[in-house]
Amino acid sequence: MSGFPGGTAVSIVTVYDWPTVDGQAGGSPHLHTASTEGYVVTRGTGAVETLSGDGYERRELARGTVLWFTPGTVHRLVNVSGDLEVTVVMQNAGIPEAGDAVLTYPAEVLADPEAYAAVTGAPGAEGLSDEERGAAARRRRDLAVEGYLELRDRVKAEGAGAMEPLWTAAAALASGRVDAWRPLWEHGPKAQADTTGRHLDALTRGDGAHLCDAHVSDAGASARRWGMCGRLEAWDLRP
Numbered sequence: 001m002s003g004f005p006g007g008t009a010v011s012i013v014t015v016y017d018w019p020t021v022d023g024q025a026g027g028s029p030h031l032h033t034a035s036t037e038g039y040v041v042t043r044g045t046g047a048v049e050t051l052s053g054d055g056y057e058r059r060e061l062a063r064g065t066v067l068w069f070t071p072g073t074v075h076r077l078v079n080v081s082g083d084l085e086v087t088v089v090m091q092n093a094g095i096p097e098a099g100d101a102v103l104t105y106p107a108e109v110l111a112d113p114e115a116y117a118a119v120t121g122a123p124g125a126e127g128l129s130d131e132e133r134g135a136a137a138r139r140r141r142d143l144a145v146e147g148y149l150e151l152r153d154r155v156k157a158e159g160a161g162a163m164e165p166l167w168t169a170a171a172a173l174a175s176g177r178v179d180a181w182r183p184l185w186e187h188g189p190k191a192q193a194d195t196t197g198r199h200l201d202a203l204t205r206g207d208g209a210h211l212c213d214a215h216v217s218d219a220g221a222s223a224r225r226w227g228m229c230g231r232l233e234a235w236d237l238r239p
Helices: 113-124 130-158 160-175 176-203 209-213
Strands: 007-013 030-032 035-041 046-052 055-061 066-069 074-079 084-090 101-103 223-226 230-234
Touching: 007 074, 046 066, 046 130, 046 160, 055 130, 074 130, 101 130, 101 160, 113 130, 113 223, 130 160, 130 223, 176 209
Parallel strands: none
Antiparallel strands: 007 084, 007 230, 030 074, 030 101, 035 066, 035 084, 046 055, 046 074, 223 230
16 A cells, blocks of 8 residues: 555645734635545644535634535635644645645636636746745735635525535636546545455455555655645655
């Protein structure tokens, strides 16, 4: 079995303490189109605001809080203490990094794939200093918050049905990427699940040959970058 257990990805997020137009500090609201995301809070206090089939919810975060949300759930991390840190466990390692996330920009940006890509990819553009990357990440966050606040008001007023235009736009943005995602899933989480099935079959027969392949893996050094929700420390855990 190769790759991190479960075909997941793990990262550490130090949530942005930049204030937003509604007075709350934090990250960029977004959803995932194919993957479930989990949070393990390791430091500080804050909240996560969500928009989903359950409507609008806000959950408080403190060290030891563990929660997760399924594809389509818009989530916004809010940094209350100024030092909120979260370990993120992400389903389908490689797929989120390949564009599974869709940020909650205003409708006109979501409807324009080129405009969407320009804003979303700005922090990773070549030739920028770290300070310039941070400024681009903040502009991206602010635009996502702008669209999110409009959507949150509609969901509060109209219910979860107000989410449907965003879900439709997110599916349209993701549709052209699925062919690249499928091999990541097949060689990652699906392959691991299939391997476990074969191990169980072998153990049923009393066959422990696979145990002779025991080994230890090391993820190596992490990489730091300007993420959607904060300064991101991540490892490449794909098989």
